[in-house]
Amino acid sequence: MSASELNSYDPSHLDKIIREIVSTSAGSYFMTDMSMHEVEIRDDFVYGEVMSAILIHSTEFVSLLKIHYSYSDINNFLEKSGISSSEKPASVDDIEDSMNEFANLAGGRVVENMGLRGVRCSLSIPVTSPGYDEILSSDIILAHEFRDYFTLKDENRSLTITTSNKIKDPNILTNFKQEIETVRVESAFF
């Protein structure tokens, strides 16, 4: 594949959109400031004990968003918001429910952002999966398929986010480059 073909599918704009949305969503959902870090070892295959995955899809592109985490970190977040305590830790089901809700929230905001860019997307139901399926089935580089990896950290707790993106219509890349008004309307009384 030529360099120009690869460059024509520059993934940086979509990566930036998703990174910002997931980071902001994590801050409001976990009620804390989380800093973003690059994942140094990208072929580690395991980024957490478990993951919550959600699919954002449209006719022009597909993005699989995975949030990798450990049960103890999320229990710690839930303690902070008063949902669990050291005497009464959250159950595995509660933690998975909480992270699926987070995936739904972050995915929903990506859908909302894409709507502002004129891209109508749908969102799947979030699912929980063991955290070790980051194995790539092929080492062939496809220009229209790309991945991103980053970690959000707060004190001793962290989440690693991986995305697998597939561009079905290259014209969509122009929409990702648009500057849009990103101030969200969070409420309204009629």
Added chain:
Amino acid sequence: MAKLYVIVDDSKIVRMRVKAQLEFYEVEVLMAEDGLDAWNQINSSDRVPDLVISDLNMPNLSGMELLKKLKSNEKYNSIPFIFVTSIGFQEDMREEAKKLGVLGWFSKPLKDEHIGLIIEKVDSL
């Protein structure tokens, strides 16, 4: 008598979080895991709730379907109803909800100041 609020969401964590946020205001809370559960609980309660706070997308009976059921029932059609959604409230849904007499909508997660606004609004009705 304390006001009775119904929280409807298929996520237990969301229900627990909103319940914890409401504790400060000393309201009684009914928690339902979807629209159908909410409908059944409202029907079997001896009180008419003062507010329903509901998610939009849920199994069995969605938030919009619950709203329609309540609005078409003489006993419950004046219960104030608020949607809380992960995906922003799309224009067509917003118009439909408005026509059905929804009080308002909020995006998730509900912040403490949102709860304050909701309480204030319901108290003013």
